[in-house]
Amino acid sequence: MSLIHIQDLSKHFKILNRRQGLGGAFRDLFSGDYRTVRAVDGIALDIQPGEIVGYIGPNGAGKSTTIKMMTGILKPTAGTITVNGQVPYANRIRQAQIMGVVFGQRTQLWWDLPVIESFKILKEIYRVDQATFDRHMEVFEKLVGLKELYSQQVRTLSLGQRMLCDISASFLHNPQVVFLDEPTIGLDVSIKAKIRSVVSELNRVRGTTIILTTHDLGDVEALCRRIIILDKGKILFDGPTKKVTSLFGAYRTLKLQIDDFDDTTLSSLREKLAGRFGRDHGVTVASIEELWTDVTIDQARTPLSDVLNFIMKTFPVFDVRIVEISMEKVVQQVYEGALG
Amino acid sequence: MRSYWALARGSFMVGLVYRFGFLFSILGNIIYLGVAYYLWRSIYQGAETLRGLTFNETYLYVALGSTVFILLKTYADWEIAYEIREGIIAVHLTKPLDLQLLMLAYSLGATLMNLAAITLPTVLILTLVFKVSIPLGLGLALFPLSLLLALLISFCFDYFVGLLAFYIDSNWGISMTKEIIITVLSGALIPLQFFPAGLQAVLRWLPFQAIYHTPLMLVTRPDQGWETFLPMLGVQATWAVVLVVLTRLFYGQAIKVLRIAGG
Ligand SMILES: Nc1ncnc2c1ncn2[C@@H]1O[C@H](COP(=O)(O)OP(=O)(O)OP(=O)(O)O)[C@@H](O)[C@H]1O
Numbered sequence: 012m013s014l015i016h017i018q019d020l021s022k023h024f025k026i027l028n029r030r031q032g033l034g035g036a037f038r039d040l041f042s043g044d045y046r047t048v049r050a051v052d053g054i055a056l057d058i059q060p061g062e063i064v065g066y067i068g069p070n071g072a073g074k075s076t077t078i079k080m081m082t083g084i085l086k087p088t089a090g091t092i093t094v095n096g097q098v099p100y101a102n103r104i105r106q107a108q109i110m111g112v113v114f115g116q117r118t119q120l121w122w123d124l125p126v127i128e129s130f131k132i133l134k135e136i137y138r139v140d141q142a143t144f145d146r147h148m149e150v151f152e153k154l155v156g157l158k159e160l161y162s163q164q165v166r167t168l169s170l171g172q173r174m175l176c177d178i179s180a181s182f183l184h185n186p187q188v189v190f191l192d193e194p195t196i197g198l199d200v201s202i203k204a205k206i207r208s209v210v211s212e213l214n215r216v217r218g219t220t221i222i223l224t225t226h227d228l229g230d231v232e233a234l235c236r237r238i239i240i241l242d243k244g245k246i247l248f249d250g251p252t253k254k255v256t257s258l259f260g261a262y263r264t265l266k267l268q269i270d271d272f273d274d275t276t277l278s279s280l281r282e283k284l285a286g287r288f289g290r291d292h293g294v295t296v297a298s299i300e301e302l303w304t305d306v307t308i309d310q311a312r313t314p315l316s317d318v319l320n321f322i323m324k325t326f327p328v329f330d331v332r333i334v335e336i337s338m339e340k341v342v343q344q345v346y347e348g349a350l351g
Numbered sequence: 352m353r354s355y356w357a358l359a360r361g362s363f364m365v366g367l368v369y370r371f372g373f374l375f376s377i378l379g380n381i382i383y384l385g386v387a388y389y390l391w392r393s394i395y396q397g398a399e400t401l402r403g404l405t406f407n408e409t410y411l412y413v414a415l416g417s418t419v420f421i422l423l424k425t426y427a428d429w430e431i432a433y434e435i436r437e438g439i440i441a442v443h444l445t446k447p448l449d450l451q452l453l454m455l456a457y458s459l460g461a462t463l464m465n466l467a468a469i470t471l472p473t474v475l476i477l478t479l480v481f482k483v484s485i486p487l488g489l490g491l492a493l494f495p496l497s498l499l500l501a502l503l504i505s506f507c508f509d510y511f512v513g514l515l516a517f518y519i520d521s522n523w524g525i526s527m528t529k530e531i532i533i534t535v536l537s538g539a540l541i542p543l544q545f546f547p548a549g550l551q552a553v554l555r556w557l558p559f560q561a562i563y564h565t566p567l568m569l570v571t572r573p574d575q576g577w578e579t580f581l582p583m584l585g586v587q588a589t590w591a592v593v594l595v596v597l598t599r600l601f602y603g604q605a606i607k608v609l610r611i612a613g614g
């Protein structure tokens with residue numbers, strides 16, 4: 012039986028279109044001009060016990076909203092959802108006992124107290140007995156090695172340290188499922204690696220089901236065998252991570268800053284690249300951030316070094332960065348049928 | 352229950368972190384005690400009793416009132432509004448906890464902290480510096496119980512205004528209004544005996560007097576019997592039960608419209 016079963020699930024928010032200025036705010040008091048945001052729009056999925064699933068998508072895709080419904084803190088507008096056979100929203104307090112949650116942007120630890128006090132309070136909240144508590148703390152100590160932080164006030168922890176404590180805390184009561192909503196946000200590479208290894212270890216040792224949202228495909232690649240891609244409240248892809256990484260793993264984006272950038276630069280860059288490498292060359296050009304021109308290259312078809320050499324010779328480039336393909340790009344490619 | 356006790360303990364410890372703030376609270380209290388002393392002295396002008404209260408009784412009422420005020424303000428309305436605005440409420444709701452009991456536990460912890468850090472020192476100053484005598488009697492013995500009921504009632508008002516933040520972006524205005532209504536109509540500043548008779552009759556039927564007037568009168572006039580105190584506590588307990596039930600019902604409605612910010 013699936014641990015999580017979701018069918019036709021939707022969450023719509025009615026939002027007041029706010030008028031500008033003081034007068035506008037005043038008029039908003041009396042007349043509502045509402046628009047509906049379909050944050051989650053008819054999704055279906057099943058998650059089996061012990062899985063680690065990467066739940067990804069661009070900003071505003073509806074990932075956090077889905078998680079809030081799975082944890083029972085938001086009521087779905089329509090559709091069914093069960094976790095371990097129970098409706099989360101109807102049994103919030105009982106269901107909370109089998110779940111652990113980390114919202115990357117906030118902490119469940121007590122900001123003003125030493126780290127260990129938070130663990131002690133959580134121990135009481137989840138009614139973890141002393142022997143189990145000691146055993147789990149030992150596991151965290153082995154994996155995370157944060158004992159020296161226990162007496163430190165949570166507010167003084169670095170973001171990475173806090174996240175490691177938060178993740179440990181979410182496993183304290185041995186939940187059946189843990190939701191990690193952007194646990195690697197704003198962290199550097201070494202802390203990310205640590206978090207990945209901790210999460211994968213906890214999943215392996217305890218068999219805990221994990222739902223992970225992130226903007227870093229690297230997290231998914233390292234942890235999840237299965238990936239679900241969401242955009243605008245709809246599921247675009249649900250399948251093996253391998254399928255996605257084998258397609259996009261070869262993609263790299265060259266981010267360029269070009270001197271005297273103007274309206275014609277992009278089209279002339281496109282022309283020249285097409286002239287040099289051919290039409291079906293796996294090289295696309297776009298400008299997403301101001302000042303930066305993104306050239307995305309499928310290395311399976313065209314070597315990155317060739318493209319870079321060519322551009323450097325042809326254009327007055329004064330800054331270059333090479334990055335892995337972005338979430339937005341993946342979603343765009345999926346729309347265009349890449350995973351078809 | 353142990354989980355809520357742990358939360359109260361945590362909130363007590365948070366209070367300890369901010370212990371230096373208490374020095375200022377105590378200092379502010381002392382200034383207030385001084386001002387109130389001279390104010391009421393001049394109102395009494397040597398009169399033996401006013402409205403049936405001696406100077407010592409009135410001053411004890413007013414002085415104790417200011418420190419009880421600090422004990423019974425729970426800030427649950429600010430806390431809930433803040434947590435909704437920042438989306439922190441989501442973290443609480445993912446725990447196997449009842450929101451009302453959680454907030455009550457926080458309030459209780461803070462109240463115990465304030466009791467130790469502000470009220471007890473103030474009472475010491477009151478008796479040692481201002482030479483106010485605290486009369487003994489049954490009323491004094493019942494005072495802690497009455498205070499606990501008062502905290503429950505006060506909390507329900509704050510919690511109710513907090514839940515309003517589920518519906519509206521800012522409950523600030525309502526919060527301020529509630530603050531003023533309770534402060535004036537509960538007898539927190541002046542014993543209700545000094546109010547016009549007609550108003551007194553109305554206030555007797557409202558829950559506000561159960562917050563400050565009842566416990567303070569227990570201390571001011573402790574030398575009476577059960578036949579006086581039992582009805583007073585009975586009214587308090589009734590209000591506490593009624594308000595707890597009403598706010599629980601309201602929560603059931605409010606949670607349905609909760610939208611959680613951010614993430
Ligand atoms: N409380 C709310 N009220 C109104 N609209 C909301 C609310 N919460 C979310 N939304 C809207 O629902 C959509 C989905 O939001 P959600 O937070 O689920 O996205 P997300 O996939 O988690 O994005 P991100 O990666 O940026 O965290 C967004 O358009 C957002 O503006």
Ligand SMILES: [Mg+2]
Binds near residue numbers: 074075076192613614
């Ligand atoms: Mg999110």
